[in-house]
Structure formats: structure tokens, C-alpha cells
Amino acid sequence: MKVAVVGSRGKVGQQIVAGVEDADDLELVAQVDADDSLDALTAAGTQVIVDFTHPDAVMETLKFCIDAGIHCVVGTTGFTEQRLDQVREWLGDDPQVGVLVAPNFAIGAVLMMHFSKIAAPYYETAEVIELHHPTKADAPSGTAARTAAQIAQARAEAGLGPMPDATSTGLDGARGADVDGVRVHAVRMRGMVAHQEVIFGTQGEVLTLRHDSMDRTSFVPGVLLGVRNIAEHPGLNVGIESFMDL
Amino acid sequence: MKVAVVGSRGKVGQQIVAGVEDADDLELVAQVDADDSLDALTAAGTQVIVDFTHPDAVMETLKFCIDAGIHCVVGTTGFTEQRLDQVREWLGDDPQVGVLVAPNFAIGAVLMMHFSKIAAPYYETAEVIELHHPTKADAPSGTAARTAAQIAQARAEAGLGPMPDATSTGLDGARGADVDGVRVHAVRMRGMVAHQEVIFGTQGEVLTLRHDSMDRTSFVPGVLLGVRNIAEHPGLNVGIESFMDL
Amino acid sequence: MKVAVVGSRGKVGQQIVAGVEDADDLELVAQVDADDSLDALTAAGTQVIVDFTHPDAVMETLKFCIDAGIHCVVGTTGFTEQRLDQVREWLGDDPQVGVLVAPNFAIGAVLMMHFSKIAAPYYETAEVIELHHPTKADAPSGTAARTAAQIAQARAEAGLGPMPDATSTGLDGARGADVDGVRVHAVRMRGMVAHQEVIFGTQGEVLTLRHDSMDRTSFVPGVLLGVRNIAEHPGLNVGIESFMDL
Amino acid sequence: MKVAVVGSRGKVGQQIVAGVEDADDLELVAQVDADDSLDALTAAGTQVIVDFTHPDAVMETLKFCIDAGIHCVVGTTGFTEQRLDQVREWLGDDPQVGVLVAPNFAIGAVLMMHFSKIAAPYYETAEVIELHHPTKADAPSGTAARTAAQIAQARAEAGLGPMPDATSTGLDGARGADVDGVRVHAVRMRGMVAHQEVIFGTQGEVLTLRHDSMDRTSFVPGVLLGVRNIAEHPGLNVGIESFMDL
Numbered sequence: 009m010k011v012a013v014v015g016s017r018g019k020v021g022q023q024i025v026a027g028v029e030d031a032d033d034l035e036l037v038a039q040v041d042a043d044d045s046l047d048a049l050t051a052a053g054t055q056v057i058v059d060f061t062h063p064d065a066v067m068e069t070l071k072f073c074i075d076a077g078i079h080c081v082v083g084t085t086g087f088t089e090q091r092l093d094q095v096r097e098w099l100g101d102d103p104q105v106g107v108l109v110a111p112n113f114a115i116g117a118v119l120m121m122h123f124s125k126i127a128a129p130y131y132e133t134a135e136v137i138e139l140h141h142p143t144k145a146d147a148p149s150g151t152a153a154r155t156a157a158q159i160a161q162a163r164a165e166a167g168l169g170p171m172p173d174a175t176s177t178g179l180d181g182a183r184g185a186d187v188d189g190v191r192v193h194a195v196r197m198r199g200m201v202a203h204q205e206v207i208f209g210t211q212g213e214v215l216t217l218r219h220d221s222m223d224r225t226s227f228v229p230g231v232l233l234g235v236r237n238i239a240e241h242p243g244l245n246v247g248i249e250s251f252m253d254l
Numbered sequence: 255m256k257v258a259v260v261g262s263r264g265k266v267g268q269q270i271v272a273g274v275e276d277a278d279d280l281e282l283v284a285q286v287d288a289d290d291s292l293d294a295l296t297a298a299g300t301q302v303i304v305d306f307t308h309p310d311a312v313m314e315t316l317k318f319c320i321d322a323g324i325h326c327v328v329g330t331t332g333f334t335e336q337r338l339d340q341v342r343e344w345l346g347d348d349p350q351v352g353v354l355v356a357p358n359f360a361i362g363a364v365l366m367m368h369f370s371k372i373a374a375p376y377y378e379t380a381e382v383i384e385l386h387h388p389t390k391a392d393a394p395s396g397t398a399a400r401t402a403a404q405i406a407q408a409r410a411e412a413g414l415g416p417m418p419d420a421t422s423t424g425l426d427g428a429r430g431a432d433v434d435g436v437r438v439h440a441v442r443m444r445g446m447v448a449h450q451e452v453i454f455g456t457q458g459e460v461l462t463l464r465h466d467s468m469d470r471t472s473f474v475p476g477v478l479l480g481v482r483n484i485a486e487h488p489g490l491n492v493g494i495e496s497f498m499d500l
Numbered sequence: 501m502k503v504a505v506v507g508s509r510g511k512v513g514q515q516i517v518a519g520v521e522d523a524d525d526l527e528l529v530a531q532v533d534a535d536d537s538l539d540a541l542t543a544a545g546t547q548v549i550v551d552f553t554h555p556d557a558v559m560e561t562l563k564f565c566i567d568a569g570i571h572c573v574v575g576t577t578g579f580t581e582q583r584l585d586q587v588r589e590w591l592g593d594d595p596q597v598g599v600l601v602a603p604n605f606a607i608g609a610v611l612m613m614h615f616s617k618i619a620a621p622y623y624e625t626a627e628v629i630e631l632h633h634p635t636k637a638d639a640p641s642g643t644a645a646r647t648a649a650q651i652a653q654a655r656a657e658a659g660l661g662p663m664p665d666a667t668s669t670g671l672d673g674a675r676g677a678d679v680d681g682v683r684v685h686a687v688r689m690r691g692m693v694a695h696q697e698v699i700f701g702t703q704g705e706v707l708t709l710r711h712d713s714m715d716r717t718s719f720v721p722g723v724l725l726g727v728r729n730i731a732e733h734p735g736l737n738v739g740i741e742s743f744m745d746l
Numbered sequence: 747m748k749v750a751v752v753g754s755r756g757k758v759g760q761q762i763v764a765g766v767e768d769a770d771d772l773e774l775v776a777q778v779d780a781d782d783s784l785d786a787l788t789a790a791g792t793q794v795i796v797d798f799t800h801p802d803a804v805m806e807t808l809k810f811c812i813d814a815g816i817h818c819v820v821g822t823t824g825f826t827e828q829r830l831d832q833v834r835e836w837l838g839d840d841p842q843v844g845v846l847v848a849p850n851f852a853i854g855a856v857l858m859m860h861f862s863k864i865a866a867p868y869y870e871t872a873e874v875i876e877l878h879h880p881t882k883a884d885a886p887s888g889t890a891a892r893t894a895a896q897i898a899q900a901r902a903e904a905g906l907g908p909m910p911d912a913t914s915t916g917l918d919g920a921r922g923a924d925v926d927g928v929r930v931h932a933v934r935m936r937g938m939v940a941h942q943e944v945i946f947g948t949q950g951e952v953l954t955l956r957h958d959s960m961d962r963t964s965f966v967p968g969v970l971l972g973v974r975n976i977a978e979h980p981g982l983n984v985g986i987e988s989f990m991d992l
Contacts, residue, residue, distance in 0.1 A: 201960065
């Protein structure tokens with residue numbers, strides 16, 4: 009499999025370059041970054057690109073690759089429903105090219121969300137705590153908000169009503185943000201990278217799912233999983249869940 | 255559903271009595287303890303018993319109930335393969351009676367084990383830590399040993415080899431007990447009840463599943479789940495997993 | 501030491517009665533609850549009372565005991581600065597009676613707060629997460645708010661400025677409540693009792709202090725510590741810290 | 747302050763070089779590694795060295811620096827009592843040079859050990875869990891063994907007897923290693939760096955102290971603390987505790 013990395017000089021990009029080079033079944037054929045021409049991708053015979061760049065640049069790259077028949081594994085953020093629809097339109101009704109857009113390539117984060125959906129119907133209460141470095145701009149994280157929304161949906165499908173909460177006095181913000189009725193708390197802490205806890209409670213017992221991304225290399229196994237499987241999944245795929253045996 | 259509690263004066267038994275009484279769809283028709291005759295069960299028209307007693311007493315109760323057509327939900331310990339075979343023999347080839355023998359009725363413990371099996375193939379390393387009150391006689395707990403064995407099996411089925419471990423010097427016991435190649439650590443701590451962590455690690459990330467049984471009432475929701483579903487599961491059932499949507 | 505328990509039929513009161521009865525060096529001489537006359541205290545020769553009652557009742561009891569020369573160990577809530585001043589006035593300029601008013605008798609909670617003050621100057625960031633049962637009325641807990649305020653004070657005394665926090669977009673409440681610049685998050689979870697984490701972070705490392713009150717008996721050791729030492733601390737004492745070797 | 751780094755090309759050494767260069771009040775005057783002459787230290791007018799090298803090399807460097815009047819901050823391992831005595835002998839009865847030998851420069855690890863000694867007398871039980879990457883050679887870690895020994899000593903001084911432990915059946919190693927009566931458990935997990943939990947328990951409550959070293963840069967703040975204070979502490983100093991306000 010001939011792989012090219014777009015955004016190859018970024019922090020994440022460098023790790024992906026190293027990960028592809030370390031994998032015996034993958035061949036790194038091109039590295040592209042801002043100011044480089046995308047023609048390098050076709051010239052090198054690229055079969056799959058990995059794109060961790062910027063919202064401003066990614067759509068042009070996707071259009072180019074889809075037209076050129078190159079599969080895409082994308083970790084760049086900023087994919088609104090509108091953008092996803094645009095990608096679907098480019099792919100067409102009978103897609104030959106596979107595009108994977110994933111908000112989180114950490115396999116543990118995907119498992120944490122999957123497990124949260126399974127556990128939610130059995131518990132009276134559930135909350136999410138995410139902890140990140142203090143240079144993060146958004147609070148809560150996209151992963152935490154998505155986890156909470158999925159828990160809310162699983163509860164609704166199981167016929168569970170609102171969670172008990174007798175809070176009558178307190179300070180603004182103490183109970184966190186409300187995502188579809190599930191409380192989400194965001195901690196910003198120097199020394200931390202990207203961490204999340206999902207806590208479930210019922211009479212006499214508590215179940216906690218915790219995921220710790222210790223460094224940026226935590227993305228690599230999930231990206232390689234995407235690269236190895238994208239050709240068999242033509243069309244638009246959102247999240248690496250569909251490539252896992254869940 | 256007419257329910258009787260065997261071992262009704264024990265600590266767990268009292269909680270189950272309270273739980274059955276609180277449930278609108280269940281009727282508590284008999285309470286039996288040591289020195290009471292089992293005839294009280296048939297006299298009361300019992301449809302399901304819940305048995306949390308002693309290994310010395312439980313087999314006689316099971317024989318009595320199976321002969322009387324009474325379903326059994328059993329939390330008593332000490333069920334060896336030999337004992338399970340005996341129960342199967344009593345139930346016969348075309349069982350009308352359902353028997354549920356479960357080593358752990360805490361729903362969270364069951365979920366923790368289920369999730370452990372799903373996660374195991376994606377991680378290079380996995381270990382189990384269980385923490386209990388210091389009056390516990392066995393170390394590690396049965397739940398911890400069973401979790402470790404299931405992780406080992408899931409790893410083997412996924413083709414994973416032994417975990418990396420460069421330990422070359424140290425103190426006896428530091429690396430815990432070895433259950434099929436998975437390390438298990440047992441902490442004994444005043445103030446704790448029954449707690450377990452399963453930790454999985456791969457490049458750059460860690461996934462932790464933690465279950466906390468805060469008090470004995472944590473058994474109640476799982477027992478009620480068993481009582482409500484046992485009639486639809488004739489024959490021997492081991493573990494409440496089969497009654498959950500996993 | 502002759503001890504009386506006021507509020508002896510409450511949940512906490514019953515545990516204190518049991519704790520005093522179990523202690524070889526203490527004698528339980530009276531139990532008083534609502535509707536009982538306080539005269540029972542003097543009639544029994546009480547040397548120390550333990551009061552876990554209601555804000556509406558406690559002041560009258562304190563006045564009575566101070567006048568009668570009976571030491572007081574008080575866990576009842578609602579002590580404003582105004583109330584503490586009133587107690588000081590009753591005790592007088594040369595107090596013979598000792599009164600201990602403590603917001604939290606769990607020794608671990610006291611240690612957690614003490615350690616937080618020591619650690620705060622060495623860390624760039626600090627936040628507090630408290631987790632309680634969903635029937636709690638206030639959020640955050642008084643202990644969490646007090647911990648945060650003490651961390652803020654220790655940071656100020658060490659010359660530390662505001663914590664870094666790049667949050668620019670997000671949901672209301674995600675970053676918790678602001679107590680003197682320290683963020684506090686309150687989780688409400690069925691199955692939990694009273695738990696708190698204080699997290700400190702600096703370059704490359706995180707220090708976490710966690711206290712778990714598993715059940716109401718966690719108050720007992722601290723109450724007994726107060727009872728045994730109050731006679732040697734005439735005047736008003738706030739918090740059991742002063743009775744510990746910190 | 748003129749600082750030289752010995753072992754400057756090692757993983758830790760590189761971080762220290764970066765840390766010294768980033769500090770406004772410190773000047774990096776020399777970098778020495780294996781095969782380089784120690785004369786570079788004196789030639790550069792070095793006032794303090796930082797040595798993170800190998801047990802085979804460190805003693806020669808210390809002898810050289812003590813003779814040359816250069817203060818030493820040492821993170822190299824392998825310091826037995828015999829080696830410490832040798833350093834004391836070299837320093838002489840009226841030392842002008844300061845030598846700091848520290849087994850752990852992570853400030854959080856030092857605080858965790860300090861807090862453990864304070865908490866130990868108030869708790870019936872205590873255990874230590876350390877978690878490291880699977881390429882670590884020793885189990886348990888030196889920090890964990892030292893923490894356990896200090897807890898054991900604090901318990902003994904407070905008159906506490908052996909901890910309760912009813913374990914009568916189990917698997918070898920399940921209860922961890924025994925360090926002076928305190929149980930220590932070592933987990934080896936891919937994705938982890940260096941982590942430790944100290945757990946204390948008494949009736950109804952648990953206190954947990956956890957330290958997470960997320961990456962090698964966690965050593966830097968402690969090393970700089972040593973460099974800045976060593977000149978005021980002539981003679982042999984073991985551990986950075988003496989340089990902290992504890």
C-alpha cells in the first residue's frame with residue numbers, strides 16, 4: 009500500500025510519517041505540506057493519503073484526491089454536516105474512493121464511547137469529565153460532547169427519564185455543561201495531554217471508563233488501522249468504529 | 255411473580271428481601287433461613303427462589319426446587335464444574351426449570367468483564383487490580399481471576415503473544431499473580447468494599463475500566479434482573495450476562 | 501470521659517453512639533434528641549457532648565452546655581461567621597469550656613485540605629472535582645469550595661498569578677465554578693457517597709489527592725479524636741486540624 | 747550561576763540542557779558526555795554540575811568536582827550507603843562543596859512521599875501501587891519501595907501494629923511484595939511512563955495519593971530547584987526534600 013502524508017511537517021504529521029515508515033506492510037511514497045503542490049501525490053502513485061492539516065486546507069486536498077482516485081484518511085478538524093455533505097457529493101452515487109473522517113483516532117477513545125453506549129441503559133446517572141492541557145481552546149472537548157450526546161440517546165432509547173439531581177443552591181457552572189441532559193465537566197491542567205472519564209452510577213455501584221492519551225503517538229495505531237482498511241470501505245466513513253470489530 | 259428468599263436473615267438476604275418488596279412487579283411469598291423447612295417454599299406457591307447461603311446448604315435446596323418446578327437464582331459461592339454438572343443432571347435433557355448461578359450479580363462487574371474481552375485484542379498489555387476489605391479470605395478475588403482468564407483467551411484468539419515485561423530484578427510478588435499470562439494484583443484495604451480496575455495499554459494511550467461496589471445493595475439490581483428473566487431461560491445459566499443485551 | 505450524644509436518633513447520631521460505646525476510654529452517659537430536655541445532660545454528669553443536629557437547634561444547645569461547663573464537639577452545619585462570633589461571646593474572654601465546630605470530621609478530608617495547601621505553591625494549575633449522591637442540595641460541596649479557597653490563598657502567598665486557560669469557545673458551565681480563581685466541578689452520581697479529588701499539574705507531571713467517604717461511619721474516628729482532645733483546647737476551635745499533628 | 751550538564755547527550759541530559767537554557771537566572775557553560783574530558787568543567791568556570799549518567803561513571807565525576815570546588819546535583823542511580831559514605835569522606839569534615847543525590851527529582855513524587863509519612867499514623871491499612879512502562883528492569887520501583895519503607899517507619903513510630911489481612915488462600919504474588927510489612931504492587935503497561943498510587947484506608951474512608959510523571963520533562967523543575975539551592979547546602983544532601991518548604 010503506497011501512502012502519502014499531507015501535513016507531514018506538523019507535530020502529528022511527523023508521528024504518522026514515523027508510524028508508516030515503521031510498518032512493514034506500508035510504503036511511504038510522498039510527504040506534502042503547506043506550499044507543496046498536490047501533484048506530488050499523483051506523481052508518486054499514492055493509493056492512500058493521511059491528512060492532519062487545517063480546516064482551511066483540507067477540502068481542496070479532498071477534492072483533488074477524490075478526483076484522482078486516491079483514498080483519504082482524515083484527522084483534520086472542522087467537519088460540519090455541510091462539509092460532510094460536500095464530500096459525499098464529490099464521491100458520487102457509486103463511490104470508488106474511500107474517505108475516512110474521524111474526530112478521534114485513539115482506539116481507546118472509540119472503545120470508551122462504544123462501551124458508554126452499551127452501559128448507559130443500565131445506570132440511573134452518568135456524567136463525563138474530560139481533562140486536557142491548558143492551551144486547548146474549546147471546552148468541553150468534541151469527544152466529551154459526543155460521548156455525552158450518545159449516552160443521552162442510549163438513555164432515551166432505553167426509556168430512561170431525566171437523571172436525579174437535587175441541586176437547589178450553588179455556584180454557577182459547578183454542575184458542568186448540559187449536553188442533552190448529560191453533565192460534562194472540563195478540567196484544564198498543565199502536565200496533562202488528553203484524558204476522559206465517563207462515570208455511571210446506580211444503587212450501590214459505580215462504573216468508570218477512563219481513557220488517557222499520554223502523547224501524540226496515541227493517534228498512530230488508529231491511523232494505521234484506517235489506512236489498512238479504507239480501500240475496502242468506499243464512500244464516506246465517519247469515525248474508525250466501522251473498521252473495528254465492535 | 256411469586257418470589258422466596260433463601261438465606262433471608264443473612265446480610266445479603268436482607269437486602270434482597272428489601273429489593274423484592276420494593277419492586278412493584280414482584281411478590282415476596284416466603285423467607286427461609288437455616289433450620290427452616292424448605293416445604294415453606296412449595297406451601298407458599300413460590301415460582302422463583304433467590305439463594306445467597308452457604309456451599310454446604312445450597313445443593314440440597316437446588317435439588318428440592320428443581321424437583322418442585324421452582325426456578326432458582328443463586329449467588330452462593332463454591333460452584334465447581336462438578337457441582338454445575340450435578341445441577342445439569344438434575345435439570346435433565348429437556349429442562350422446564352431455569353437455574354441461574356452467578357459469581358457476581360453486580361451489573362457493572364459483568365459489563366467490566368464484557369468490555370475487557372472486547373478491548374483485549376487492541377492492546378499490547380493488560381493487567382488487573384482488585385481492591386477489597388481486609389477480611390476477605392481469597393486473593394485474588396474470583397472476579398479478578400476470571401477477568402484475567404478471559405483477557406488471556408481474547409488475546410490468544412486475536413493472535414497476540416506474551417506481553418512485554420523486562421523485569422529482571424525485584425522483590426517476590428511485586429509483579430502480582432500470573433493468571434494465564436495476565437498479571438493480577440490484590441489490595442486489602444480497610445474502608446473499601448469491592449473494587450476492580452482493568453488496565454489496557456498500547457503506544458501512547460491507556461484504557462482503564464473500573465468498577466466500585468460501594469455497599470451490598472449493589473447486588474440487588476442484578477438479582478432482580480435474574481428473577482425477572484429466569485423463567486424464559488430453562489436449564490442451567492452461568493452468569494447474568496445471558497440476561498443482558500450485550 | 502463522660503460523653504452524651506445530642507441528635508442520637510439521627511443517622512449520624514446512631515453511628516456516634518455506636519462509636520462511643522465501642523471505645524474503651526469513653527463512657528456514654530446520655531442520649532438526647534428533639535423533644536428531649538437538655539437537663540438530661542447535666543443530670544448525667546456529661547463532660548462532653550457530640551452534636552449532629554440541625555441549624556435551628558444547635559445554638560440553644562451550645563448556650564446551655566457552655567453555661568453548664570460541658571465541652572462541645574459539633575458537626576451540625578450552618579455556622580456563619582456571625583454564629584461563630586456568638587459562640588465566642590458566650591465562651592467569654594477566659595474560656596474554660598472547649599467548643600469544636602468542624603465542617604468535616606473525616607480525617608482524610610482534613611489531610612486532603614492540608615496537603616493541598618502544601619502542594620499548591622509548586623504547581624502551575626490546580627482544580628477540584630467533588631462527587632456526591634444526587635440527593636445533595638448544594639453544589640459544589642462546602643468542603644470543595646473551602647479546599648479551592650485555601651489553594652487560591654496558598655497560590656497568592658507564593659506569588660503565583662492566574663492559572664493558564666486558553667478556553668475561548670465552549671458551553672456554559674463546562675469549566676466549572678470559579679472559587680477565587682480555582683475551578684471546582686460537582687458530579688452527582690447514584691451509588692456514590694462523598695468523594696473529592698484535588699488535581700495539581702506542572703510541566704510533565706500531575707499530583708492527585710483523592711478522598712473517598714464510603715459510608716457515614718467515616719465521621720466516627722474524627723469525632724472521637726475531637727472528644728478525646730476537646731478538654732485541652734478551651735475556647736472555640738474550628739476544624740479538627742488543630743487536634744492533629746500537622 | 748554557571749551550570750554544566752554531564753551526560754548531556756542522554757535523553758534526560760538533553761531535557762536538562764533545554765531547561766537550563768530556558769532559565770533566565772542560569773547560564774549553561776559546558777556540556778560533557780562519555781569520552782569527553784572533565785577538564786572542560788573547570789575550563790568553563792563551572793559552579794554547579796548536573797549529572798544524569800551511569801553508576802560506572804558517576805563516582806569519578808564526583809571526586810573530580812569535589813576536588814575542584816564544583817557543586818553537584820546528581821540523578822544517577824546506584825547510590826548505596828557505601829557510596830554515600832565515600833562521598834561524605836571526599837567532602838570532609840568541614841565541607842565547602844554541596845552534593846545533592848536524589849533518587850527522584852519529580853516534585854510530585856517527593857510530595858507524595860512526604861504526605862504518605864504524615865497520613866500513615868491515621869490509617870489502619872496502607873498499600874503502594876506503581877505503574878511503569880514494560881521496559882523497566884526493576885520491580886517494584888525504587889520510589890515505591892522507599893515510600894513503603896517510610897510508611898512502615900511512620901506506622902511503627904505511631905505504635906501501630908501489623909495491618910489486618912485475612913488472606914488464607916490465593917495465588918502466589920497476588921498480595922504483592924512485602925516491604926517492611928507494607929504491600930507493594932508493580933504494574934508494567936505500554937503507554938505508561940512513571941506513575942504511583944499510595945492508598946490509605948480506615949473505617950469508612952480511603953485516602954489516595956497519586957503521582958503521574960507524564961514525560962521525562964517532569965524531572966526538570968526539581969533539577970532546577972536543586973541547582974538554585976545547592977550552594978547554600980554544603981555537604982551531602984540526599985533527596986530534594988531538604989530544599990522544599992515541607
